[in-house]
Amino acid sequence: MKEGRVVRVDAKVVHVDLGDGEAPVQAALRGSLFEDLGPVKNPVAVGDLVEVDPEGDPCAVEAVRPRRNYLGRVASSHDPREQVLVANVDQLFVIGALKDPGFSSNRTDRILAACLWHEIPAILVFNKADLDAKGKRLERYLATYGDIPGLEILVTSARTGQGVEELAERLRGRISVLYGPSGAGKSSLLNAIQPDLDIKEGRISSYWKQGKHTTTYSAMHALARGGYVIDTPGIRVFRPYGLRRTQVRDLFPDLAAYQGACQYSDCTHDHEPGCAVADAVEEGRLADTRYASYLSLLDEVDPEGAYDPDDAPVDPMG
Numbered sequence: 001m002k003e004g005r006v007v008r009v010d011a012k013v014v015h016v017d018l019g020d021g022e023a024p025v026q027a028a029l030r031g032s033l034f035e036d037l038g039p040v041k042n043p044v045a046v047g048d049l050v051e052v053d054p055e056g057d058p059c060a061v062e063a064v065r066p067r068r069n070y071l072g073r074v075a076s077s078h079d080p081r082e083q084v085l086v087a088n089v090d091q092l093f094v095i096g097a098l099k100d101p102g103f104s105s106n107r108t109d110r111i112l113a114a115c116l117w118h119e120i121p122a123i124l125v126f127n128k129a130d131l132d133a134k135g136k137r138l139e140r141y142l143a144t145y146g147d148i149p150g151l152e153i154l155v156t157s158a159r160t161g162q163g164v165e166e167l168a169e170r171l172r173g174r175i176s177v178l179y180g181p182s183g184a185g186k187s188s189l190l191n192a193i194q195p196d197l198d199i200k201e202g203r204i205s206s207y208w209k210q211g212k213h214t215t216t217y218s219a220m221h222a223l224a225r226g227g228y229v230i231d232t233p234g235i236r237v238f239r240p241y242g243l244r245r246t247q248v249r250d251l252f253p254d255l256a257a258y259q260g261a262c263q264y265s266d267c268t269h270d271h272e273p274g275c276a277v278a279d280a281v282e283e284g285r286l287a288d289t290r291y292a293s294y295l296s297l298l299d300e301v302d303p304e305g306a307y308d309p310d311d312a313p314v315d316p317m318g
């Protein structure tokens with residue numbers, strides 16, 4: 001039995017790097033891995049440490065080691081189970097473009113909240129700085145994100161190389177994920193850091209100003225300076241899985257800073273009188289986009305009252 005790291009997951013096989021300098025082996029998934037999954041969709045994700053039997057016929061993943069962390073989300077609007085996106089990572093870079101495609105604060109804020117929830121350090125990257133020559137857009141976003149406790153920000157351009165060296169240094173020696181919408185430049189940034197990765201880059205639709213979902217599966221790449229980085233397909237929506245209503249407010253540190261000033265100590269900043277968060281938004285001390293993201297998430301995790309992850313729907317076929 002050998003231990004290895006999952007670097008890619010296909011429908012029927014996973015690609016496992018055995019750390020022997022050879023190309024990853026392709027291993028099948030044993031049916032037993034799908035037992036006892038509960039409301040989780042996939043037993044194995046990129047970044048998982050697995051045991052494989054390379055002599056087996058077929059070579060198969062026998063076991064998945066316990067994860068030190070992972071990022072998950074609701075699988076899709078048709079599938080309420082949790083989809084594990086990546087496992088065992090040191091940090092996640094949320095890549096947004098300053099222009100083409102437009103920056104989505106709602107999606108960004110949800111990913112940042114999910115990273116806090118899963119205890120994965122997140123760094124926010126504003127890419128395509130070259131398309132914001134006067135820095136007007138950046139200025140606006142820095143006003144929103146610049147003071148969020150614990151949030152680091154990088155400004156890059158895969159086109160001009162701005163900030164690329166900084167990003168490369170942040171990746172050195174760690175296991176990182178690049179995550180964000182299609183067309184933001186995740187693959188381009190990795191190629192700018194290390195051209196021999198030669199990852200396929202897409203184009204931006206000239207009409208919709210959106211990416212074309214060029215990267216179609218998550219893949220972990222080894223970096224020449226040391227460390228690994230996972231390039232992921234562009235996402236459309238991000239719905240955190242299994243959150244309770246009262247947990248959401250702690251995942252927005254800039255809002256949480258006002259908690260003690262609200263009239264009710266357990267204020268959800270939704271409808272309560274004397275809410276310091278609502279006041280701060282009103283007075284322009286807190287970005288209305290952050291508040292809107294918070295309220296949308298609050299609304300979604302708990303449309304009807306108490307939410308208990310143990311009651312999460314389980315796939316009847318599961």
Ligand SMILES: Nc1nc2c(ncn2[C@@H]2O[C@H](COP(=O)(O)OP(=O)(O)OP(=O)(O)O)[C@@H](O)[C@H]2O)c(=O)[nH]1
Nearest residue numbers: 128157158183184185186187188202213214215234
């Ligand atoms: N002007 C400019 N264009 C960029 C920059 N970074 C990437 N692009 C362009 O944006 C388009 C999309 O880049 P990709 O790297 O494929 O984007 P992605 O985030 O990997 O997209 P998906 O794989 O679809 O999720 C390509 O045409 C790139 O050339 C940048 O910093 N400035």
Ligand SMILES: [Mg+2]
Nearest residue numbers: 186187214215
């Ligand atoms: Mg890509």
Ligand SMILES: [Zn+2]
Nearest residue numbers: 262267269275
């Ligand atoms: Zn409040």
